[in-house]
Amino acid sequence: MNKQEAIILEEKKVLCIGGANVDRKIQALKHLEYGTSNPALSLKSRGGVARNVAENSGRLGLKTALLAIIGADSEGEWLLQNTKNFVDLNLTELIHGKSTGTYTAVLDIDGKMAVALADMAIYDEVDEFFFEKNLSHIQNAKMILLDTNFPAKVINKVINSCKNTGVPICVATVSAPKTAKLPASLEGVTWLIANHKEAEALAKLEINSEGDFYRAAEVILKKGVERVVITREEQGLIYFTNQGDAGALVPPCVPIMDVTGADDALIAGILFGYLNGLSTEDSCKIGLSCSLITLQTSETVNPDLNQQKLLETFQIYFSKGISYP
Numbered sequence: 001m002n003k004q005e006a007i008i009l010e011e012k013k014v015l016c017i018g019g020a021n022v023d024r025k026i027q028a029l030k031h032l033e034y035g036t037s038n039p040a041l042s043l044k045s046r047g048g049v050a051r052n053v054a055e056n057s058g059r060l061g062l063k064t065a066l067l068a069i070i071g072a073d074s075e076g077e078w079l080l081q082n083t084k085n086f087v088d089l090n091l092t093e094l095i096h097g098k099s100t101g102t103y104t105a106v107l108d109i110d111g112k113m114a115v116a117l118a119d120m121a122i123y124d125e126v127d128e129f130f131f132e133k134n135l136s137h138i139q140n141a142k143m144i145l146l147d148t149n150f151p152a153k154v155i156n157k158v159i160n161s162c163k164n165t166g167v168p169i170c171v172a173t174v175s176a177p178k179t180a181k182l183p184a185s186l187e188g189v190t191w192l193i194a195n196h197k198e199a200e201a202l203a204k205l206e207i208n209s210e211g212d213f214y215r216a217a218e219v220i221l222k223k224g225v226e227r228v229v230i231t232r233e234e235q236g237l238i239y240f241t242n243q244g245d246a247g248a249l250v251p252p253c254v255p256i257m258d259v260t261g262a263d264d265a266l267i268a269g270i271l272f273g274y275l276n277g278l279s280t281e282d283s284c285k286i287g288l289s290c291s292l293i294t295l296q297t298s299e300t301v302n303p304d305l306n307q308q309k310l311l312e313t314f315q316i317y318f319s320k321g322i323s324y325p
């Protein structure tokens with residue numbers, strides 16, 4: 001049996017492509033005062049959008065692999081050790097002479113991010129050769145999750161491959177500046193998940209009202225996306241599909257420790273619902289349940305997440321009228 005046949009025989013996986021970072025979070029102990037020193041508490045956590053979605057998905061029981069690059073340094077080793085129990089890391093490469101990506105966020109007393117810095121020069125090392133080398137895995141995935149950490153050329157090639165093969169793909173926009181790396185045509189994209197600022201950047205319009213959220217979603221759909229989700233912090237999210245389904249979902253109020261990673265948990269939950277045959281609305285409710293679980297921990301991925309916890313949270317807040325898979 002050659003390598004190609006072995007890949008096809010293997011159980012298909014959700015392949016997450018993009019960032020794997022070390023997160024450094026500094027939580028203010030009182031309301032932040034700018035231009036002076038603030039008392040704070042520091043925390044190091046596993047991060048990177050693709051890695052976070054992969055870990056959350058793995059914890060939910062989906063067979064998941066990560067296509068990422070990390071530095072051949074102690075931070076990279078720490079990341080591998082803390083990811084390998086949930087995610088197949090065979091495709092994740094160690095790069096000598098480059099530092100593992102870091103994300104440093106300053107959080108206000110309420111757990112909301114005040115400012116964050118992304119030191120991720122390592123992702124510039126990802127080139128078309130890296131894509132070609134991994135093409136058979138991309139073509140044979142059950143589903144692709146693609147974030148916008150890698151260079152535009154690579155992002156473009158992954159989206160094109162999915163368009164040509166019909167492998168479903170979910171794009172996570174990551175940040176407003178990185179949204180600019182996405183191609184003008186998003187044909188072949190099954191899900192696109194963006195926050196308020198990322199949706200503004202992608203749709204090239206300001207979102208100031210309820211109607212503006214739907215206007216932005218419509219512009220994004222016109223680029224060829226099948227389903228778009230725009231998240232909006234405590235107001236939850238709106239979804240809009242090219243089949244004409246649309247709606248707004250508002251989560252319940254829960255005590256918040258740290259918002260970092262709530263979006264990545266939401267994406268993993270949406271993928272879990274979608275791959276289990278749920279509707280767009282119900283997949284989004286599963287996603288919201290996962291983000292509620294993440295908001296209540298200071299870790300970027302809640303180590304207590306599992307299918308049982310998801311089911312309990314989902315039933316408490318959203319069970320009415322849904323047939324859970």
Ligand SMILES: Nc1ncnc2c1ncn2[C@@H]1O[C@H](COP(=O)(O)OP(=O)(O)OP(=O)(O)O)[C@@H](O)[C@H]1O
Binds near residue numbers: 231233237253260
């Ligand atoms: N304050 C909050 N209260 C309740 N839910 C929240 C809150 N903040 C975020 N969420 C949940 O997390 C989801 C994603 O949050 P948000 O819109 O802030 O995206 P994001 O900025 O990409 O998130 P992240 O901070 O994880 O990068 C929301 O759709 C919502 O379900």
Ligand SMILES: O=c1[nH]cc([C@@H]2O[C@H](CO)[C@@H](O)[C@H]2O)c(=O)[nH]1
Binds near residue numbers: 149261
């Ligand atoms: O440019 C980026 N900023 C932030 C992240 C990651 O987002 C996560 C929170 O949603 C966090 O873990 C950070 O590493 C990234 O991968 N790229």
